[in-house]
Amino acid sequence: MVKVKVEFLGGLDVVVNKVRVHDINLMVDNATLRDLVNYICNDMITNPNDIEVFIEDESIRPGIITLINDTDWELEGEMEYELEDGDVISFTSTLHGG
Amino acid sequence: MVKVKVEFLGGLDVVVNKVRVHDINLMVDNATLRDLVNYICNDMITNPNDIEVFIEDESIRPGIITLINDTDWELEGEMEYELEDGDVISFTSTLHGG
Amino acid sequence: KSNDEYPMSLEEYRRYGRQMIVESTGGVKGQLKLKNSKVLVIGAGGLGSPCLPYLAGAGIGQIGIVDNDIVETSNLHRQTIHDSTKVGMLKCESAKQVLNKLNPHVNIITYPVRLSYSNAFDIFEGYDYVLDCTDTPLTRYLVSDVAVNLGLTVVSASGLGTEGQLSVLNFKNVGPCYRCFYPTPPPPNSVSSCQEGGVIGPCIGLVGVLMAVETIKLILDVYTVKNFQPFLMLYSGFPQQSLRTFKMRGRKANCKCCGDEPTITQNAIESGEINYELFCGSRNYNVC
Amino acid sequence: KSNDEYPMSLEEYRRYGRQMIVESTGGVKGQLKLKNSKVLVIGAGGLGSPCLPYLAGAGIGQIGIVDNDIVETSNLHRQTIHDSTKVGMLKCESAKQVLNKLNPHVNIITYPVRLSYSNAFDIFEGYDYVLDCTDTPLTRYLVSDVAVNLGLTVVSASGLGTEGQLSVLNFKNVGPCYRCFYPTPPPPNSVSSCQEGGVIGPCIGLVGVLMAVETIKLILDVYTVKNFQPFLMLYSGFPQQSLRTFKMRGRKANCKCCGDEPTITQNAIESGEINYELFCGSRNYNVC
Ligand SMILES: [Zn+2]
Ligand SMILES: [Zn+2]
Numbered sequence: 001m002v003k004v005k006v007e008f009l010g011g012l013d014v015v016v017n018k019v020r021v022h023d024i025n026l027m028v029d030n031a032t033l034r035d036l037v038n039y040i041c042n043d044m045i046t047n048p049n050d051i052e053v054f055i056e057d058e059s060i061r062p063g064i065i066t067l068i069n070d071t072d073w074e075l076e077g078e079m080e081y082e083l084e085d086g087d088v089i090s091f092t093s094t095l096h097g098g
Numbered sequence: 099m100v101k102v103k104v105e106f107l108g109g110l111d112v113v114v115n116k117v118r119v120h121d122i123n124l125m126v127d128n129a130t131l132r133d134l135v136n137y138i139c140n141d142m143i144t145n146p147n148d149i150e151v152f153i154e155d156e157s158i159r160p161g162i163i164t165l166i167n168d169t170d171w172e173l174e175g176e177m178e179y180e181l182e183d184g185d186v187i188s189f190t191s192t193l194h195g196g
Numbered sequence: 197k198s199n200d201e202y203p204m205s206l207e208e209y210r211r212y213g214r215q216m217i218v219e220s221t222g223g224v225k226g227q228l229k230l231k232n233s234k235v236l237v238i239g240a241g242g243l244g245s246p247c248l249p250y251l252a253g254a255g256i257g258q259i260g261i262v263d264n265d266i267v268e269t270s271n272l273h274r275q276t277i278h279d280s281t282k283v284g285m286l287k288c289e290s291a292k293q294v295l296n297k298l299n300p301h302v303n304i305i306t307y308p309v310r311l312s313y314s315n316a317f318d319i320f321e322g323y324d325y326v327l328d329c330t331d332t333p334l335t336r337y338l339v340s341d342v343a344v345n346l347g348l349t350v351v352s353a354s355g356l357g358t359e360g361q362l363s364v365l366n367f368k369n370v371g372p373c374y375r376c377f378y379p380t381p382p383p384p385n386s387v388s389s390c391q392e393g394g395v396i397g398p399c400i401g402l403v404g405v406l407m408a409v410e411t412i413k414l415i416l417d418v419y420t421v422k423n424f425q426p427f428l429m430l431y432s433g434f435p436q437q438s439l440r441t442f443k444m445r446g447r448k449a450n451c452k453c454c455g456d457e458p459t460i461t462q463n464a465i466e467s468g469e470i471n472y473e474l475f476c477g478s479r480n481y482n483v484c
Numbered sequence: 485k486s487n488d489e490y491p492m493s494l495e496e497y498r499r500y501g502r503q504m505i506v507e508s509t510g511g512v513k514g515q516l517k518l519k520n521s522k523v524l525v526i527g528a529g530g531l532g533s534p535c536l537p538y539l540a541g542a543g544i545g546q547i548g549i550v551d552n553d554i555v556e557t558s559n560l561h562r563q564t565i566h567d568s569t570k571v572g573m574l575k576c577e578s579a580k581q582v583l584n585k586l587n588p589h590v591n592i593i594t595y596p597v598r599l600s601y602s603n604a605f606d607i608f609e610g611y612d613y614v615l616d617c618t619d620t621p622l623t624r625y626l627v628s629d630v631a632v633n634l635g636l637t638v639v640s641a642s643g644l645g646t647e648g649q650l651s652v653l654n655f656k657n658v659g660p661c662y663r664c665f666y667p668t669p670p671p672p673n674s675v676s677s678c679q680e681g682g683v684i685g686p687c688i689g690l691v692g693v694l695m696a697v698e699t700i701k702l703i704l705d706v707y708t709v710k711n712f713q714p715f716l717m718l719y720s721g722f723p724q725q726s727l728r729t730f731k732m733r734g735r736k737a738n739c740k741c742c743g744d745e746p747t748i749t750q751n752a753i754e755s756g757e758i759n760y761e762l763f764c765g766s767r768n769y770n771v772c
Contacts (some may be wrong), residue, residue, distance in 0.1 A: 009718060010647055011681075054673070063621075063670025065716065067730050072716075074733040090730075092665065092718060097644035097683055098531045098619035107430060108359055109393075154383070161333075161382025163428065165442050170428075172445040188442075190430060192378065195356035195395055196243045196331035211557050217682035218645050246534060246693065249564035249676045250686035269499050272586060276537035279585040288735055297567040298560060357506050386603055394505035398696035405534065405693055408686035409721045429725065432506045433697045437717065439727035467492035 008090035015050040034079040113148040132177040135140035210229035234258040239329030240287040245277040250408035274397035328352040340374030358433035360403030399433035522546040527617030528575040530688035531564040535603030538696035550595040567717035616640040646721035648691030687721035
């Protein structure tokens, strides 16, 4: 089991009942970010139509920045990153208004 | 020994050669904030005339806010607070410009 | 033009539509809170310059501006509500001209006086919120003391160089006041005002915009007695921009102004019994 | 009026004195860097409104403004550089009038055109920095692509609702570009612009002021090739104001624009080979 904090920023909280910050206990051994993303799709996103706002072609949708402890997930191994207790995983959609 | 980070903000870095953030290893057993303040006065402030910018009547000068891990020192025991490894101690003078 | 059934004009709906559709504003209900609010801004300088247009733009019903200073060329790098054609004009009048053109629905009232123990109560009376955009400890104590006595919440901010600070004081008469944070005034020669210290325009400007956001949140009841936590925000512009929020002490029972046995009462202030000049030292602070 | 021996007029020393005495500006040397800089601001809306006066106030030598939109009443709650008397006027001209009055030492050049693949190179040429204050992914890709091809550093920001984002792109031709962050554009219907999404004036305004601070820091060489770390800042206004800085990926070797084998060249862009409309979908984005 791993305890992580998950944040949905930049308006992305629409897919999870407008709650921006969630404390998650993931009941998976050696859980990776992929396990967390699966959990979000299966257990957190209530409206199935919203899954495509979050996922495209089995990865995070283009335009969403994923952060592991405030660091770009590209620098941390992306989907294969192994979660640790206390990690903060943030998803933020890219804003375009000016 | 305890390892803490000390910050001088709001222009208070003038008393420590304009360096805002310092990593300090305090060679004292059960060190308190008072020990750190003594260390700052004795070993960090290079110009003795600057001590009165930082200290008045054996306490932190009025107008300086002291923070222990981003929390007002009043909520944490002030000078008697026992330092722990990794603590961030911040001193900020109060600004008045508008 | 507006009544209970149609609380705003069509022009107002068009003007405020983009902010009314933001969920956190509460739509029409929130817009009416803004329209029915009266906000007093003390100082039309580096903090007031960016703050005032956002307050007026948002549709706050009445905005008072206290400032007896005149526009100087050396202000203009940071006090961008004014301009070179206004040099020599009272800052409060210069700001009023700009705000009247920006949003004619807002009632702008100017007070071209220096805030003092003898005029502060008359000026504050009738306002819902006070914004402290001044630059001397003397005035900061006075603003807080008068606000506590009148039960007003204060948004207090300051800045110098590349840094700034912000706090909400006397929140709904339960949050700490300026004297809770600073029971003893600083020795006069330790205080640097922007007159001498220098300041980067957008750094003090950013803090002024932070004030506008806090004021709108107060009016929209985003903060409640239940969720409000005393805080001090610290902005740094250089070398990296950062905004930190420190958790601060609550209201102090022994505070001379907001505590259980206050001595800094309206009567004590207005009679001149509380000597602010003496209290903060004789150094000449200039508003900037 | 100014020569090598007296690089600025007395009026300029008086005007910029308070910022020149801030140590991080580097005094006269820093002021001359500002005076000799040319900054192009694309969009005089919610971000450009607070950013432009601070750039002009600071004494940047030349500021270009690209915007073919006209002022509407519904803009005024957040686009506070304009006002109700300017409704119907081009935003770039409205902004120019304000900036000329604020600081006559700054050369303001307006481009009342919609930025496109065919005019962007001509407009960008000669500027040192580009500020992306636009509001569509299409324009954001175009601004970044053209800047990379011309070797310009971009300050790119955006905002919606109560939030905003900021990044410095293509820093001195070593930092990542917009395509390094977003190699694949978002599906069009996932993008919300302020036309429909709503925005709180001072929240987008705060991000515009962040841009001004970053621009001044770039000009003053606070960032160097050695110390620059790619970042994305995220501002939230509600419920608590916060500013977070995320550490981002560096320049990507396989980036189609700034990578080792770029296909998005000036020729490919100007010939219309890179179809921005198709690339970002056909949805009609309005600048706001
Ligand atoms: Zn108090
Ligand atoms: Zn790239």
